[in-house]
Amino acid sequence: GQQLNQSPQSMFIQEGEDVSMNCTSSSIFNTWLWYKQDPGEGPVLLIALYKAGELTSNGRLTAQFGITRKDSFLNISASIPSDVGIYFCAGQLQNSGGSNYKLTFGKGTLLTVNP
């Protein structure tokens, strides 16, 4: 089945630093999504990418859909303490019938920001 490799597994950074994390896949995806999960809550959608090569920003967050459609990265600039959490990438392959195919999630990147 499809597998996503997300790295790094965890990061410890100082407030104000930039952060980069990425996901690679053995399969081609049509959609890449990035989610953040805070303790005790469900994942919250940060950025959705629908086209190979697409670069999308959401405030201090920037994500790109790789040209090969097998990878994506997420950058966070000028980190702040509330950026702490687990960041998940997710890839989706739409089947030929147009039905929503299952999302495959990476194992997550745990981000800790020291004030």
Add this chain to the structure above:
Amino acid sequence: DSGVTQTPKHLITATGQRVTLRCSPRSGDLSVYWYQQSLDQGLQFLIQYYNGEERAKGNILERFSAQQFPDLHSELNLSSLELGDSALYFCASSVGDTGVSPLHFGNGTRLTVT
């Protein structure tokens, strides 16, 4: 607030028992998805319903079943519970079934099997 409501928030039960988890999707969303999150396996897709019909199945055990009702809320039934079923169970919803409508997650039900 994602608009997806899950109850209960916590559930503690014994092995061999059966439980039902409930999910109300965001207003207007027709698709409901169930995911299991454990420390070692991450987020695992269980099953998807769209407008009352099962649409996709993932790694869902035969002891588990789900359904989506006419009012679009969904229930996940877990039976003959084992210790290894302890996990966070998330429900998510999306507008459609086209692959271009991102999922919005509820806050989960934490199941502890003792």
